[in-house]
Amino acid sequence: MRRRDPLARKSLLRRLPEAWRQPLAIVGGVLAVAWVVVALAAPLLAPHDPLAQELPRLAPPGPGHWFGTDQLGRDILSRVMYGARVSIPLTLLLVALSVLIGGLLGACAGYFGKWVDETIMRVADLVFAFPTVILAMVVAAALGASLTNAVLAVLVVAWPAYARVTRGLVLGVREREFVLSGRLLGFSVWRSLRVDVLPNVTGPILVLATLDIGTALLLLSGLSFLGLGAKPPSPEWGAMVASGVDVFDSWWVATFPGLAILTVVLAFNFLGDTLRDALDPRTARAIKERAL
Secondary structure (H helix, E strand, O other), X not given: OOOOOXXXXXXXXXXXXXXXXXXXXXHHHHHHHHHHHHHHHHHHHOOOOOOOOOOOOOOOOEOOEOOOEOXXXXXXXXXXXXXXXXHXXXXXXXXXXXXXXXXXXXXXXXXHOHHXXXXXXHHHHHHHOOOHHHHHHHHHHHHOOOHHHHHHHHHHHHHHHHHHHHHHHHHXXXXXXXXXXXXXXXXXXXXXXXXXXXXHHXXXXXXXXXXXXXXXXXXXXXXXXXXXXXXXXXXXXXXXXXXXXXXXXXXXXXXXXXXXXXXXXXXXXXXXXXXXXXXXXXXXXXXXXXXX
């Protein structure tokens, strides 16, 4: 059996930017990849049906049910794995929609200015005037308790941050020589936005989106915890934590879903910090000098 050359592995690692070789970047990457694998392969990895009520009720962690069981005799490990298939895709979808809507509105506000800027920014200020969690709760309650409405509620409070950041970035770019040259050459507004402006504002928005994944997951889980999101028997992490409040003495019912939320939030926060360091030339240079 052929063994891998350690020198080849080291040379492969050296090809990575210095920021991605930091311990927090590695931990964040490993956690994120692990949860994506769990979400994709949950039917293969889960030891039990997440909805089956066939095990002893409130059994502590042990052989056969490593995370214990809940008050209905369901395996918590299986429910946590299947919960990844609910929480993670919805969170990524939510952040993607926030970037798309907020980024497009912010780009239009910064590029066109005048009444377009005033209208979009005043609507964003109106959303910012309310506490994020309270406004999300009000919207979710008005729409009705469901995961879809919870996603829409968080989307309502999430897009203004991207609109404001994108507007500021576009304002700093639209008067640059290459943008003005393109307009003088007859480029349309949308071509100028797509070709000249968008590549120069993508980096900071991508960093914000990566960092915002954890915040979006916490908001979605919080709405489910309050009964405004997922409904039983759906294996959603926030709803699982809420079910553990009724049986506080059985600590494992709420602890393991809570740890799942914690690890996903930490993973994407670490990745967001690393991405910011990698895209910032001054920070990347400082990390490289420190490594040398």
